[in-house]
Amino acid sequence: MHPSITRRRLLTLAGLSAAGGTLLPRVGETEHDPTEVDTWNHPLADPENTASVSYSGVRTDPQISWERQFNPSNLFLFTGFSFVDDRLFIPAQDQFRALSADTGDTLWTIELPIDRPFGNSQLDSAPRIHRNRCILASLSSIYAINTDTGRPRWRFDLNSSTEGITMLGNTAYVSARVDSGNALIAIDATSGRERWRTDRRWVPLATTSDAVVVQSYPYRPNDQRLVAFDPETGAEHWRSSEPLETRRFNQVRDGVAIADGMVFVTDAGSLIGFDAQTGDQRWSLSLSEEASSYLDRIAVAEDIYITQPDHDRVLCVTTAGEVVWEQELPGAEHGISVGSEHVYVARRTGLRTLDPNTGETVATVDVAETPGHACTPVIDDGTVYGIAGDTVYRVDDNE
């Protein structure tokens, strides 16, 4: 042993290292910041799932700018895709892709789980983006992917697959089993660190700066309620006055949105409005005699727009629960969005543009080489992006 390495020096080193090891991790802690950028960085535009924007997409004469074919494996699992910094982030069960919004060229492609190259690929969530972090669920992990390169930035390990994921600002909310118990976990999107967790099974559905709205797991019949937690602390705010019927174990096509001080939920063939401050049920509207096998999807602007693919129908309902119009729309898919001038409905073959006041068809785009499931159309100023069957496409105004 070198004579200069004395016992005292070693003990000092041990003490200082232990102190540094305890203190240093606190440097990387960040506060919850609910600030959202004005882009389509969630599958349904925003954390509230409104699928609406304040600007117009395509108007009366849409033209296809580009179309690209891809393998849309199990596309029906995903509620939508994201559009940030002129890039489209497209989920499919076997691959996750970033495309140039200008040209449709593939920028990068990854398979998840990204660090288990010999197993099956399985992406379990639509992308949610905060700055240059794209949050995704795959098997029993949550990943943050660098949106510029497609490289992994962090991985958060769970003890089960996740039943749902939402995000608000720099915090992701995930439902899963961890440390031998079920929990709703709040995770810092920048570092991957846990902020807080609850002690029961809650499936996150939508988020505002005031509340993370979740659905409870049905431990007993008629005990499945909406519950609101504080996004920053995890403290419970309210439970809904009435139970829901539809089980939402995962985020497959769930129809839940928060707008205008209300939480709107599609549930077993009905649309229900809850007060977003108290959880009291304000109204319930029966949409059809039979519940859809997959949940109906909604978009909310001044009114609520609902697509019912099982019934080939689109409806407009006021936020007070009154039907304004309804239209037959054969081939309607699980995707609907609203711009400042039109409603855009995803179809198996492409896109249908509707007048928001009457529901009349304004324009139709047929683009899919092989028609199939479709995602929520993404609206940019003068542009709409969509997926139908095996085709990703961009349509622009012809003006």
Place this chain on the structure above:
Amino acid sequence: MTMSESESESVVVWIGRLLFMLFILTPFTGPPGDLLGQLGFIFGVGHRQLAMAPLVVAAPIAGLLVAYEERRYGSILLAGFLTLFGWVGLTRLSGLSTMRVHGDPWLFAGELLMYISAASLAIVVVFYINWKQIVWTGI
């Protein structure tokens, strides 16, 4: 051409030394610390399954064999064990082991410092205390 008995013993010893050194590095390659996994995410290449769990079983056995051949490796082996156990204890006490995230550079730095702390303590315990004297005077 066959190896002589002394040559084959030498090969065994060197394999043992190699495995033993890898065991000393276990915190960097496998559970519980998985420091290389942390590094993989920090540099954006992911985890890549660097964990070598079988090593945790094979390396101590090899280390013991080597210790049987060369007494001084026994002390190093003991220091390695103590470092590992000390490191596990320190990361648990500080809450670092409950962090379920790979890829946070600050956590990585914290875990690394804990390893240095545990290694320093282990070296003091193994090499800087005259246990023989303590034991005999104690009795």
